[in-house]
Amino acid sequence: MKDVTQLTDGWSLLHDGESLPAAVPGCVHTDLLAAGLIEDPYIGEREKEVAWIGRRDWTYRTEVAHDSAHERADLVFEGLDTAATVTFAGRTVGTTRNMHRTHRFDVTGLAGELDVRFGSAYDEADRVRALTGDRPNVYPEPSQYIRKMACNFGWDWGPTLVTAGIWRPVRLEHWSTARLASVRPLVTVEDGTGRVEVRLTVERTARGAGRTLTAAVSVDGAGAEVSFEGDEAVLRLDVPGARLWWPRGYGEQPLYDLGVTLRDADGPLDSWHRRIGFRTVELDRSADEHGTGFTLVVNGERLFARGVNWIPDDAFVTRVTPERYRTRLAQAADANIDLVRIWGGGIYEDDAFYDACDELGLLVWQDFLFACSAYPEEQPLRGEIDAEARDNVVRLMPHPSLVLWNGNNENLWGFRDWDWEPALAGDSWGEGYYLGLLPRIVAELDPTRPYTAGSPWSGSWDHHPNDPAHGTHHSWEVWNRQDYAEYRADVPRFVAEFGWQAPPAMATLRRALPGETLAPDSPGMLHHQKAEDGNGKLNRGLARHFPLPEGDFDRWHHLTQVVQARAVAAGIEHWRSHWPVCAGTVVWQLNDCWPVSSWAAIDGDGRLKPLHHELRRVYADRLLTLLPGSGSGSGSDGGGDGDGSGTGAGLTLAVVNQSATEWRTSVALRRLESGGGTLHRAVLDVTAAPRSVVRLPVPDGLVPDGASAKEFLAADADGLRALHFPVPDKDFAYPRPSYDVGVEPVPGQGDRVDVVVSAHTLLRDLLLQADRFGPSAAADTGLVTLLPGEQVRIRVTGCPPVTEADVRAALFCVDTA
Template identity: 70%
Template sequence: MLDATPLTDGWTLRHDGAELPAAVPGCVHTDLLAAGVIPDPFLGPNETDVAWVGRREWTYETDLAPSPTGHEQTDLVFDGLDTAAEILLDDRPLGRVRNMHRSYRFHVTGLSGRLTVRFASAYTEAEAVRERLGDRPNAYPEPFQYLRKMACSFGWDWGPTLVTAGIWRPVRLERWSTARLARVRPLVTVADGGRGRVELHVDVERTRIEADLTLEARIGDVRAVAAVDGTSGTVRLDVPDVELWWPRGYGEQPLYDVELTLTHNGTPLDAWHRRIGFRTLELDRSTDAYGTGFTFVVNGTRLFARGVNWIPDDVFPSRITRERYRERLTQAAEAGVDLVRVWGGGIYESEDFYDACDELGLLVWQDFPFACAAYPEEQPLRGEVEAEARENVVRLMPHPSLVLWNGNNENLWGFRDWDWEGRLAGESWGEGYYLGLLPRVVAELDPTRPYTAGSPWSGSWDHHPNDPAHGTHHSWEVWNRRDYAEYRANVPRFVAEFGWQAPPAYATLRRALPGEEPAADSPGMLHHQKAEDGNGKLERGLARHFAVPEGKPGADFDRWHYLMQVNQARAVAAGIEHWRSHWPVCAGTIMWQLNDCWPVTSWAAIDGDGRPKPLYHELRRLYADRLLTLRAGDDGLVLAAVNQAAEVWRAGLRLRRMSVDGTVLGGATVQVTAFPRAVADIRVPRELEPVGAKEFLVADVDGLRAVHFPVPDREIPYPKPEFEVSVAPGTVTVTARTLVRDLLLQADRLAPGARADTGLVTLLPGEHVTIGVDGWTDPDATAARAALYCVEPTL
């Protein structure tokens, strides 16, 4: 039987003639950090101070002991090398590599001695390729498109420039005889009548070509056997009455164990085990009166996808543990998310990520790693792209959560709109990957899943790549140039990116900026703001709705910080409420972004220290099965009752037209009937529509609330907020005596590890809210009041 021995111990890293202990898996930065050679690059301006690391060559070494006898072949297997490296054994070259996204296998039978992995600087490798193939445009001044490496390692508009090197995934010795399983490609389908079929397409590597080999497969009590013909074979399993795997919120996520064994004369040689799920999948891209749709259909059910974009959860991916993946993805599921898009400037994530998505019912949209740049299609890149695509398509195929392969992020759009075409002057830029190579690989290896050439993409060059009426759309005019009210100007078929920035939690800032009193324009705050004119866009976006505090140390900064987080939640809510209310024309939103890779002002709902922003809690409302939203139309105010549940929603809806001083000016009860997976529009009676700056409308049903103010906050004569605070172990209760809008308990101001279970809440006079708080061991009403913020009158 194949024997695998991890090579995790005894590694060293050469640094300026010295040897440091090295962790494998790991990277140069984390080894230098552990040895005290560099400061934490996440703190203050330290990122700049460690920039030299990415410009150096680095060498990892360990001793490879002689392999025990009893096996015919020994392979040295690297699951991931970052990125350009030469591998030697006692100074004998084993090979050269140049792709972070691939695994590598070297024949070392009978060999032992000093194992060396010598990494070149990623800059050196990328710049050499650029010199050979010619310069091409990209969105950032770094050469990331000339190397098959995590692009955001070179920095992004939310990420630091920390260019890594190292053995970032496990390495091991594999010893085997006669034959081994080289590749197993499972095609999982469901036939009429509920019968599941699994076709295991198997490639084997042999040491003895004449040996008779057999494939034995099993799912529960269902077994099948097939012979290997040369170096390949196919074994089929038919499973009656399978339980279907469903996305979160639509059903359960049953998973089936598939076991495959390669045998010779009854002796096991190698084994493969995965968990699969049975489900049907379609991407409906048919044309209709509104344009070209983009609707996921799982098990015959059409979905409005409630999505988030995912970036690497750490700029040093080797630090992301199985538990961390589980925590972050559980946070997504608990916010109502049912789709996670793995963005193309990152990586193909580890099995731990996709396992968690399988178990949590999170659909996965997987980008191929291309983002925001013109990518050369010549060698050496073209061969690397095909090799990595083939490996990762097969690696990820078992996961039922995986529902889409996407060719790239924004490159087709960039070619058309970002002045690339003239600058390229006919040079290759990646189109051949997205419209040729990648769809061919997916069609050949994984015909059970759809492929789209890019995001955004209208389906063909017949339409603009980012045409909201066709396919996927990225909405970035809002934030970059326009107010978030402009989200309501159109109804895209599928919004794959949109978002609004806010600073991280206060405790995250204090940790990341030691010794600095934060202000909007303090040195540390500016260093941890990577977007072009990011603070300017924040200020202009806030000024459209609120009087902008100066953002200086002390109370002004606290108010600035709070309002920026409120504005982020309000912005995202404006988009999702509008687009969800236009289902089924709009069939999904994927908010930019769920997570951060370090402490930074960004679009994330969960900051770089894992603390939820108010936006995270707002997502729980926005992505719930049932949502109320009020929108102004040409014929007056409309209440949309969005029902994504499987049951009819029938209830009595209470409408109140109110004054900001708490007076009820009018009211009515309206019956709501929203059918399953449908939206019911209810015309608000004219006499209940608020008029002027002093009035607003409140809609309440089944514990849900929608509030509509007809003017921006800066024009509203809010009363000075008055409320009472009481505390008990694990709770803070606030009782309003006036209108209290967007009340927020910033729990991390009570204790750095404290978390609140509630975000922004609007209370009418006499109402109360009880907020659960974990991690606060010494409840105190005065401290709780100091950590409470709400919208206040404009001075």
């Protein structure tokens, strides 16, 4: 049987003639941090102080013994970042130019010093650019000339920290006769029977050439085996009555152990084990009267995808442990998210990511790693990209959570709209990858899953790549130039990116910017704002609704987080109300890779922004919403945001039921005045079938007077509430907030308290910033609006002893008085 030795210990990093302890997996930055030779680049403006690291060569070194009677020894690197020369026992055994591939080198008979010398990623990119010529890029860094995590070179939410190192495990494999070189399980379901077709290839030694080998596969008591003399074999087996794997909210996630063994007449040679799930997945891109659809269908069930975009969870990706993956993805599931898109400027994530998604029922949309740049299609890149795609398709295809391969992020759109076409003057830019190479590889290796050429992409050049009526759409005009009310201007078939910025939690800012007097434009705040005119867009978005709080950072911080949550909710509520024309929203973005003002719902220290709590509400199976505009059509509602930006022509009540059961409810509608009095009320009985939406016009007598600054509408049903304010907050006659506060310890839980707020007046978007109590404190509730006489109970965990005064200092609500 094959022997495997993990080479994780005993590594050194050579630095200025010195030898430093090195962690493998790891990178130069984390090793220098551990040695105390650099300071944390996430703090203050220290990022600038470590730019030199990415422009240096670095060497990792260890000693490796050879102690095996096997015929063959292979040195296997699961990830080298990025341009590396591997020298073993004084012999160069290989070179690498791709962070996203596994590399295997024959080192039979070698022992002694193992060196991995990393050249500067900038030097490698310059070498390739000299061969291929220049190509357009959204950013002034050379990410498209090297197969490396693009956002290492900076992004509009990320630092420029160009890493190098042995970033995934390295091992020594000793084997004889033959080994399993690749295993591809094609898993399908037909008439209730799970079907597994395993296609495998083997590599043989000279002694193993021509020998008869036997491969066996087993799943849930079913098995099959085949004997063969070549390098490939196919095994098929059926699993009668296989339980279906479902996305969360649609059913359970049963997983089955799949095992493959390889042997010859003398005994076992190699084995392979994964978990699989039985399900079918299709992508319905049919044309209809609205354009071209984009609807995921799992096990025959058509889905409205409740998604988020995922970026690397740390700029130093080796710090993301399986436990951290699970925490972050559990936070996604807690927000009623059912799809996670892995964005194309990052990495193919560790198997621990996909394992967690398999178990949590989170669908995975996987981008191939191309983002916001024109990519040369010539060598040496083309061969690397072919090998990289094959490597990762085979590695990831056992995971049932993986439901879609996507060719790139925004490059088809960029070619058409970002002045690339004239600049390219006929040079290659990646189209051959997205419309040629990658779909061929997916069709060859993983025909059980759909592929789409890009995001956004309308399906063909017959339509604009970002046409909302065809395929996937990225909605960025709103954040960049408009009020969030404009999300309601159209009904895209599938919104794959949209979002709104806000700063991170206060405790995150205090850790990242120690000693700084915080202001929107203080030096550290500006350094931790990477978006072009990011603060300008934040302030313009804020000023449409509130007076800008000059000189009051706490108020600015609260209100920008309010606007972020409201903006994203406005889009999702509108688009969900138009199911099945619109079949999904994927919010930009779930997470951050460092402490920064960004579009994330979870900040760089893992703290939940109010947006995360709002996602839990708007992505719930059942949603109640009030939308400006009348009727039940599928076109534009027009005329305001339903949250303080205009009246529109009437109002629509949307009752969204994404659950599997009928929703029969009575919706209480109240036209209220700001002081709490009721002007008019009515009850509408509504029945929403499973997976359906009911849209009803709000009776005229209940629509608030658009000329009044003192009226609003509340709709309540089964504990859910929707609100509509006809004028912007800055024009509404909010009363001075008045409320009582109680602090109640949770029996037997020393670090938990319940904060009870009882409203005497209308309290709009009340928020308890629990991290102000201490860095570990967190509240289970985000923004909440209370009417006079109502009460909310907020559970706080990780909380030190607090007083009523402490709580009042951490409570914020809208107050324009």
